[in-house]
Amino acid sequence: MTVLRKLFRLAAALARELADESAYRRHLAHCSRTHSAAEWRRFMDAKLKSKYQQGKCC
Amino acid sequence: MKKRIFNVLWAAIACFAAVCLGFIARSNGEPVNSFWIVAAAICIFLIGFRFYAKFIATKVMLLDNRRATPAERLRDGHDFEPTNKWILFGHHFAAIAGPGPLVGPTLAAQFGYLPGLLWILFGAVLGGAVQDFTNLFCSMRRDGKSLGKMARDEISKTGGMVALVTVLLIMVILLAVVALVVVNALKGSPWGTFTIAATIPIAIFMGLYLRYARPGKVLECSAIGVVLLLLALFGGQWVANSPLWSSWFTLGGIALAFCIIIYGFFASALPVWLLLAPRDYLSTFVKLGVIMMLALGILIARPQLDLPPLTQFTNGLGPIFAGKIFPFCFITIACGAISGFHALISSGTTPKMIAREWHAWPIGYGSMLLEGFVGIMALVAAAALAPGVYFAVNSPAGIVGATPAAAAATITSWGFPVTAAQMSDLARQAGEATLFGRTGGAPSLALGMAHIFSRLGGGAVISFWYHFAIMFEALFILTIIDAGTRVGRFMLQDLAGHIRPGWGRTGWMPGVIGASIIIVAAWGYFLYQGVIDPLGGINSLWPLFGIANQLLGAIALCVATTIFLKMHRARYMWITVAPLVWLIATTFTAGWQKIFSPEPRLGFLAQAHALESSVAAGNIAASKLSATQTIIFNNKLDAVVCGILMLLVTITIIDSVRVWSGLLRGSVPARSSETPFVPSTLEVESI
Numbered sequence: 001m002t003v004l005r006k007l008f009r010l011a012a013a014l015a016r017e018l019a020d021e022s023a024y025r026r027h028l029a030h031c032s033r034t035h036s037a038a039e040w041r042r043f044m045d046a047k048l049k050s051k052y053q054q055g056k057c058c
Numbered sequence: 059m060k061k062r063i064f065n066v067l068w069a070a071i072a073c074f075a076a077v078c079l080g081f082i083a084r085s086n087g088e089p090v091n092s093f094w095i096v097a098a099a100i101c102i103f104l105i106g107f108r109f110y111a112k113f114i115a116t117k118v119m120l121l122d123n124r125r126a127t128p129a130e131r132l133r134d135g136h137d138f139e140p141t142n143k144w145i146l147f148g149h150h151f152a153a154i155a156g157p158g159p160l161v162g163p164t165l166a167a168q169f170g171y172l173p174g175l176l177w178i179l180f181g182a183v184l185g186g187a188v189q190d191f192t193n194l195f196c197s198m199r200r201d202g203k204s205l206g207k208m209a210r211d212e213i214s215k216t217g218g219m220v221a222l223v224t225v226l227l228i229m230v231i232l233l234a235v236v237a238l239v240v241v242n243a244l245k246g247s248p249w250g251t252f253t254i255a256a257t258i259p260i261a262i263f264m265g266l267y268l269r270y271a272r273p274g275k276v277l278e279c280s281a282i283g284v285v286l287l288l289l290a291l292f293g294g295q296w297v298a299n300s301p302l303w304s305s306w307f308t309l310g311g312i313a314l315a316f317c318i319i320i321y322g323f324f325a326s327a328l329p330v331w332l333l334l335a336p337r338d339y340l341s342t343f344v345k346l347g348v349i350m351m352l353a354l355g356i357l358i359a360r361p362q363l364d365l366p367p368l369t370q371f372t373n374g375l376g377p378i379f380a381g382k383i384f385p386f387c388f389i390t391i392a393c394g395a396i397s398g399f400h401a402l403i404s405s406g407t408t409p410k411m412i413a414r415e416w417h418a419w420p421i422g423y424g425s426m427l428l429e430g431f432v433g434i435m436a437l438v439a440a441a442a443l444a445p446g447v448y449f450a451v452n453s454p455a456g457i458v459g460a461t462p463a464a465a466a467a468t469i470t471s472w473g474f475p476v477t478a479a480q481m482s483d484l485a486r487q488a489g490e491a492t493l494f495g496r497t498g499g500a501p502s503l504a505l506g507m508a509h510i511f512s513r514l515g516g517g518a519v520i521s522f523w524y525h526f527a528i529m530f531e532a533l534f535i536l537t538i539i540d541a542g543t544r545v546g547r548f549m550l551q552d553l554a555g556h557i558r559p560g561w562g563r564t565g566w567m568p569g570v571i572g573a574s575i576i577i578v579a580a581w582g583y584f585l586y587q588g589v590i591d592p593l594g595g596i597n598s599l600w601p602l603f604g605i606a607n608q609l610l611g612a613i614a615l616c617v618a619t620t621i622f623l624k625m626h627r628a629r630y631m632w633i634t635v636a637p638l639v640w641l642i643a644t645t646f647t648a649g650w651q652k653i654f655s656p657e658p659r660l661g662f663l664a665q666a667h668a669l670e671s672s673v674a675a676g677n678i679a680a681s682k683l684s685a686t687q688t689i690i691f692n693n694k695l696d697a698v699v700c701g702i703l704m705l706l707v708t709i710t711i712i713d714s715v716r717v718w719s720g721l722l723r724g725s726v727p728a729r730s731s732e733t734p735f736v737p738s739t740l741e742v743e744s745i
Contacts, residue, residue, distance in 0.1 A: 010145070013142065014145050015277055016277065017141070017145045017148070017149055018149060018343070019277045019339060026135045026136075026139055027135050030136075035274060037270070048335050050136075050137060051407075052330055052334065052544050052545065053548060054403075054545060055229055055541055055542045055546075056156065056541040057153055057158075057397070057400060058156040058158040058538065058603075
């Protein structure tokens, strides 16, 4: 049961990382800011700019 | 005692791998169960990971957990962030997994399942995973520098420039070939075309939802996107059954090619949050989900491989693509065993997120083995089809005949019985008008996956699973097209900025539109030539892509070898030099044959000359004269592109050998750009 729970937690953490939600949380903590629609848009604009400087793999 | 138990366990794994390979070897051409293949792959990959990769990490790289990684030293909460090992493993795998390991092994199955199987097993362990691991290590020790930057710093300025131009060229060929795979999968398929078209409004809806309705809720938004995708899939069936709507969505190859070209332009020019980013989230989750489903399906269904281990097409006269087993099996499998493109990921985001140096072992080496395993699953899915069906789906009409009866007769004459009625029944089950001549690998892979999935969920749902698999493949291929076109645009604007600084501004609209048009026109032209190619396009474009991709791998291995020499690890340089020599042998042989082979189906120039002779002799109808002239020009263009790629990599290799020779003789100082040692203070357990 513990193993299953650990696996589930890991999968959920991976999903949050792939969804950039963890990165957003880190950004808020790092800059000591709180969540808002404007903050999210600012974060995403910067994040996506660096993310798509590189092509997707074949 | 513990060590002894481990030794016994690893000996048992090795013996089991030998037993599995023995079963495959002793099948004498009889159908073999996929269990033995999957089990052999798992055991060999485990052994490679535990012993070979650990040897490289310990003896060559000298990985040291006491050394602070760039993620710790340069932590900024954005790009540089220490990340949990397994989360980063999943992140890296999601970034390197693309259509290559799915399509390549499917196409290479024309030689039989055995050559592809052996190459994926040993190529991934000794080549592909080594390349990914070493590049990740080199970049991690250099603050996450890119491959191009490392080539410039460690080899020479020429090396950096060559890497940049090679990447741009590969991008153009890659985008064309993956777009061709989508075109061939959707040609004449209203169900598939509607489903894929529906992903565009779904992605735009997701983009607006995330931007304005529920900012920050990416997982919630992606879950809604998946539900909408499934609805689009069911809607596709309704569209296919409606005479009015199916006529709207039944498109030919050229119309589909233009739709994708126009789409590529808008995806590149529109704001990234509106279409590209939401589609990327969606495709990542669908991709990982389907790969897990396929693994589960193969483990439960354990399909029998009806394709023989070796076919007569090892002689180079295969219908899917021309060329002998050496070098074309290795070129065709591409990313399933070695992918140069992975070096861009290994020297991109991942090295900036590694918390501990030893994490590079599972992330760099392990992820590539998992990619190899995806290639094995694709091979199993393709080889589980009846051989006659496999060749009927993948062979172009120009080779087997334009009518179902002619195609069935030709394929049966090769010793792979199939009938027009059998194919018609299969097409009806899959919800398609026909499955003959659906080249590109995606339809046959989708058919194989549909058979595996339907064994889990009842035989009546083949049509649903077939279109689900097509949707899955097309979804992430379109993400590659979106992102690739955008990156190509940035590269071009960057180059233009050197001529006039204003042209380099990525927000300057005329520059955005102009650069997007040039990039889209470049890959769009190759796509168009693939669509009008009487031999199906895949015959010329996939090998070109394979050659380009593996040549980039050669550059990555040159960089790693140079760095090992600078680390005074000359006695271990065979680790990167052996796969490098193999890559040079296969890519240069393939490149030479694609340009100069006298066989018209194989050599670009020979085909151009054969067509020129036909035109001169008056054997071409006046109505086809213009199209034939275009094909002649295209073949010459392909030969030139192939030649340029070989020349670029030759320059890098000569440059590298010059540096290596200087380093070995001591005439060149072993000046490395490695960052100095800084002790780590990171509590990894807290991540």
